[in-house]
Amino acid sequence: MKLVIPVVSLETGGTRFIYQLANEMVDKGHSVEIVLPENASVAWPLRAQVTRVKELTPYTIPPADFILPNFYPTVFPAWESKKGRVVRLSLGYEPLWVEDKEKALASYLIDAPIIAISQWHRQLIFQGTGRNSTVIHGGVDSTVFHPYPKKSLSTGRLSIVYILRSKEHGYTWKGIEDFWEACQNLAQLVPAFDVQVVAPEGANYQAPLPYEIVKAHSDSEMARFYAQADIFASTSYFESFSMPPLEAMACGTAVVTTDNGGNRDYTKNGENCLLVPPSDIQQLTLVLAHLLSQEKERNRLALAGLQFAQPWTWRHSADKLEALLYQLART
Known part of the structure; x- marks a missing residue:
């Protein structure tokens, strides 16, 4: 047709x-x-x-x-x-x-x-x-979005990755301030972790702690961004579907995401990811701290997410x- x-x-x-x-x-x-x-x-x-x-x-x-x-x-x-x-x-x-x-x-x-x-x-x-x-x-295209070795295996430092889409570019529902506040709180609970972001519109955010901007202009580069991390975080208030958490699962990375509505068809709290209510900075902080400190749980969620994403x-x-x-x- x-x-x-x-x-x-x-x-x-x-x-x-x-x-x-x-x-x-x-x-x-x-x-x-x-x-x-x-x-x-x-x-x-x-x-x-x-x-x-x-x-x-x-x-x-x-x-x-x-x-x-x-x-x-x-x-x-x-x-x-x-x-x-x-x-x-x-x-x-x-x-x-x-x-x-x-x-x-x-x-x-x-x-x-x-x-x-x-x-x-x-x-x-x-x-x-x-x-x-x-x-x-x-x-999700699993020929592109699939696991790679974790960067922390060579550096000894766990990392959280995030997609930075700022209000200045019209993305008022992404919860960016919530993410940075949670990271600031997290630094008081977990002594050493890295934050890396992809900024599709070139946003340069004045964050309360150091972070690295990673350039990812292709799907394969985006897949490596997800896969080399230990945790992928998403803080949107609402989304119609929300593809990044599913892509991160397919890359074998543990996912922490807000319950943004559109991801309910594939997110299973405690099974293939950890869900937090939108804008709940305290719970977001505690969940991130839990996964950073519990390697077995982090690996379990990452494996479950990887297996769940395959049919999608x-x-x-x-x-x-x-x-x-x-x-x-x-x-």
Whole structure:
């Protein structure tokens, strides 16, 4: 079948869903065309056809069996083009966080099926619109995200890694201050540990303790970042799915994460990770201290997370998308 996916851009973050699903659908034998503005960023290695247009309008959308708009500004050009059946792919329920809430809400009220990326995300859409949706989870590429030797084996110092996305770049829900406060408290409980961060937007945070910025511009570099660490921490208040903790699990690293909603489909507290409530700095501190001081528990969680992540493949996600589209084609 022919799929057209209009996008505003393909930068890092949630657009990984589009890139991974597009590539997997190409590998399954479908024709996939990504349509985006001529100056838009593309951060991912696409195997799908890429078509650049001056702007996304009904006239610049190519014909297809299915058109999968995602971020709300792409929905209306797709819908008005009448060039294929529209399926609304939601990577996040935009009325909760964009300025143009009315237009964002309207993008869910057209007569098109909706795809959500977690059960929590599906519930948000239902509460906001009264409309149901089909859940297609994200995945992880275990040929890239897999274990490497821990850096602490050679240095003798345990390390915590973190993805630094600052408020100055619009990431107000990532809980960055909570992470640094917990690390500051942690330094009073655990004598020696290292903190390393990846800063995708180049943020340089004035932290209360030393940390190292690691450059990771590719998936393989990101995998090494996760894998060489002893603990990966995530402090978001909410996420539609939250891929980094799953990627860290696949890299054999113990995960500490907030219960951000979107990760509930794959996080099992005490089984494959340790969960803490968002903004609970005291509990975050204690959990990190526990894992830093308990090697056996840290290794147990890391192994359980690694085993749990194996079935969460992007091919499985593409299989579910393909099945949904074939079902829609029959109706």
